[in-house]
Amino acid sequence: MCGIVGYSGHVQAAPILLEGLSRLEYRGYDSAGLAVVGDSGDIDIVKASGRLKALYEKTDDGASMHGVCGIGHTRWATHGEPTETNAHPHCSDDRAVVAVHNGIIENYQELRDKLTRSGYSFYSDTDTEVAVKLIDYYYKKYQMGPVDAMSRFMLRVRGSYALAVLFHDYPGEIYVARKDNPLVIAVREGESFISSDVAPLLKYSREIYFLNSGELGRLTAGTATFYNVDQQEIEKKPVHIDWDADAAEKNGYEHFMIKEIYEQPRAVRDTINTVLKDGDINFGEIGLTDEDIAKFRHIYIVGCGSAYHVGVALQYVFEDIAEVPVRVEMASEFRYRHLLLDPDGLVIVISQSGETADTLAALREAKSLGLKTLGIVNVVGSTIAREVDSVFYTMAGPEIAVATTKAYSAQLAAGYLLAVKFAKVRGVIDDEKFDYYVREIDALPDKIAKALEDKERLQWFASKYANASDMFFIGRGIDYAISMEGSLKMKEISYIHSEAYAAGELKHGTISLIEKGTLVVGILTQPELFEKTGSNMVEVKARGAYLMGVTTYGNYNIEDTANFTVYIPKADEHFTTSIAIVPLQLFAYYVSVTRGLDVDKPRNLAKSVTVE
Numbered sequence: 306m307c308g309i310v311g312y313s314g315h316v317q318a319a320p321i322l323l324e325g326l327s328r329l330e331y332r333g334y335d336s337a338g339l340a341v342v343g344d345s346g347d348i349d350i351v352k353a354s355g356r357l358k359a360l361y362e363k364t365d366d367g368a369s370m371h372g373v374c375g376i377g378h379t380r381w382a383t384h385g386e387p388t389e390t391n392a393h394p395h396c397s398d399d400r401a402v403v404a405v406h407n408g409i410i411e412n413y414q415e416l417r418d419k420l421t422r423s424g425y426s427f428y429s430d431t432d433t434e435v436a437v438k439l440i441d442y443y444y445k446k447y448q449m450g451p452v453d454a455m456s457r458f459m460l461r462v463r464g465s466y467a468l469a470v471l472f473h474d475y476p477g478e479i480y481v482a483r484k485d486n487p488l489v490i491a492v493r494e495g496e497s498f499i500s501s502d503v504a505p506l507l508k509y510s511r512e513i514y515f516l517n518s519g520e521l522g523r524l525t526a527g528t529a530t531f532y533n534v535d536q537q538e539i540e541k542k543p544v545h546i547d548w549d550a551d552a553a554e555k556n557g558y559e560h561f562m563i564k565e566i567y568e569q570p571r572a573v574r575d576t577i578n579t580v581l582k583d584g585d586i587n588f589g590e591i592g593l594t595d596e597d598i599a600k601f602r603h604i605y606i607v608g609c610g611s612a613y614h615v616g617v618a619l620q621y622v623f624e625d626i627a628e629v630p631v632r633v634e635m636a637s638e639f640r641y642r643h644l645l646l647d648p649d650g651l652v653i654v655i656s657q658s659g660e661t662a663d664t665l666a667a668l669r670e671a672k673s674l675g676l677k678t679l680g681i682v683n684v685v686g687s688t689i690a691r692e693v694d695s696v697f698y699t700m701a702g703p704e705i706a707v708a709t710t711k712a713y714s715a716q717l718a719a720g721y722l723l724a725v726k727f728a729k730v731r732g733v734i735d736d737e738k739f740d741y742y743v744r745e746i747d748a749l750p751d752k753i754a755k756a757l758e759d760k761e762r763l764q765w766f767a768s769k770y771a772n773a774s775d776m777f778f779i780g781r782g783i784d785y786a787i788s789m790e791g792s793l794k795m796k797e798i799s800y801i802h803s804e805a806y807a808a809g810e811l812k813h814g815t816i817s818l819i820e821k822g823t824l825v826v827g828i829l830t831q832p833e834l835f836e837k838t839g840s841n842m843v844e845v846k847a848r849g850a851y852l853m854g855v856t857t858y859g860n861y862n863i864e865d866t867a868n869f870t871v872y873i874p875k876a877d878e879h880f881t882t883s884i885a886i887v888p889l890q891l892f893a894y895y896v897s898v899t900r901g902l903d904v905d906k907p908r909n910l911a912k913s914v915t916v917e
């Protein structure tokens with residue numbers, strides 16, 4: 306949460322910083338600000354509450370701020386209301402030190418008290434102002450320069466941070482430090498750039514430096530020097546990033562979300578192609594050997610939000626196809642449980658951003674218990690990708706809309722391939738069955754593309770139901786996992802209350818919420834469960850519900866029950882989640898559009914949740 310950018314070079318910094326922030330706005334969007342070092346060496350700060358647009362207006366698209374070095378921030382409030390005063394950058398009272406921060410300083414109250422005793426006063430409610438003033442305190446007390454002050458700061462604070470700091474005495478230089486929260490750097494002839502993620506940097510360079518936790522950096526126009534917390538200089542090699550820079554543009558679509566929904570066939574195809582070669586699944590590059598696969602006695606899947614929903618679907622798939630016992634946990638719960646994990650278990654952590662604080666904490670917990678870990682991660686070089694023992698990169702490309710779609714689908718595909726490989730290596734399925742599953746997975750991108758063709762009907766239905774106040778998504782087995790994701794998509798971007806329920810569980814209490822006209826979406830992709838879920842739909846219809854059904858072509862008798870039906874192409878029942886989710890994403894998207902909401906940036910949310 307929160308996005309930070311920085312630039313030191315030879316052209317005006319403010320427009321570059323604003324453009325960088327516009328690509329990071331998905332990380333937080335309740336206020337924003339810039340600090341630019343003017344020609345006199347003084348640091349000019351401009352902040353605005355609300356969306357980034359307000360900062361564009363206030364700075365005349367950056368033209369009112371002069372200088373070739375600066376930093377910027379887009380905020381998702383943690384400490385303090387989203388007011389202009391609490392917006393970043395924050396500064397020491399004499400503006401000797403100015404900084405932007407992504408993260409949380411946990412011992413900020415103790416530090417604030419300490420600084421108050423040393424004569425500091427505070428104008429905001431933020432932990433960041435405390436951080437800046439602590440750096441200022443060390444800088445002035447020891448007078449040993451920025452790297453010394455920042456490293457003392459790093460040794461004193463508890464919490465997480467990605468920091469970019471300007472010092473009045475060092476114009477043209479940006480100092481950066483990191484613990485847990487991401488910070489990446491690009492350098493080219495005469496220019497240096499920093500950002501919270503790689504997307505804003507790709508137009509300048511594809512060679513990206515990833516700052517590790519506990520490291521510091523000093524950037525000038527065209528150079529970057531790195532240090533450990535003991536202030537010793539360290540060597541760092543850039544990582545080459547292949548992502549297509551255009552992938553982070555809307556390319557004519559009205560919103561990133563709909564563009565990303567349409568990118569799903571490509572995202573799933575590319576993810577499959579990384580490991581599926583000549584009809585075989587090869588995990589050589591991922592670093593998972595057949596010997597490893599053969600010996601795991603348990604699988605634990607951990608993630609948050611939609612990534613957790615992928616885990617719920619994969620639990621059914623792994624247990625059914627590979628016959629390995631699976632436990633799925635929300636990452637935020639995982640670390641607070643008395644886990645009793647099997648030391649011969651594999652922990653699979655799923656994360657688009659690779660930076661989600663709860664998932665990262667769960668990963669570290671699993672590692673500390675000695676379990677082998679595998680990440681299904683989208684962002685190359687992210688913290689989770691670097692800390693897991695093996696990483697299966699999904700090939701979704703940059704996902705900008707806050708509500709995930711293509712990354713979710715790519716994660717599912719990665720999980721299917723793992724399950725089928727496990728089944729083969731462990732001797733649970735024969736070659737014929739293996740070939741069948743591989744063919745079914747390989748056919749998914751085309752079937753997803755086919756499901757996308759039904760957009761007009763869903764758009765029409767969405768306009769009809771855009772004023773609903775409650776919705777229910779029900780299904781059994783894997784269909785329940787799909788329901789969870791469909792319901793989350795709906796509520797997070799439409800603000801309509803929605804719940805996912807295991808269809809058979811409704812009658813144990815929740816059915817009392819069904820009133821005349823309540824929309825109930827039934828998912829029926831599992832042949833064995835079709836009739837059971839159908840009966841549950843009849844039960845709610847008898848109590849006034851309006852029914853939408855999602856099922857595969859051929860199940861036409863659903864029309865006896867459902868008022869509106871969406872048909873999707875048939876696939877092996879284990880993999881239908883990938884297809885059935887498409888109409889649910891489109892439905893949520895069009896409800897949000899009809900309601901005139903900010904689809905890509907729903908209120909109160911941020912794309913990368915780097916606080917626990």
Ligand code: F6R
Pocket residue numbers: 609610611612613655656657658659660661664707708709793794797912913914
């Ligand atoms: C919902 C959504 C979130 C994320 C969750 C985990 O549309 O996007 O629920 O799935 O915050 O994020 P990652 O995958 O980055 O760990």
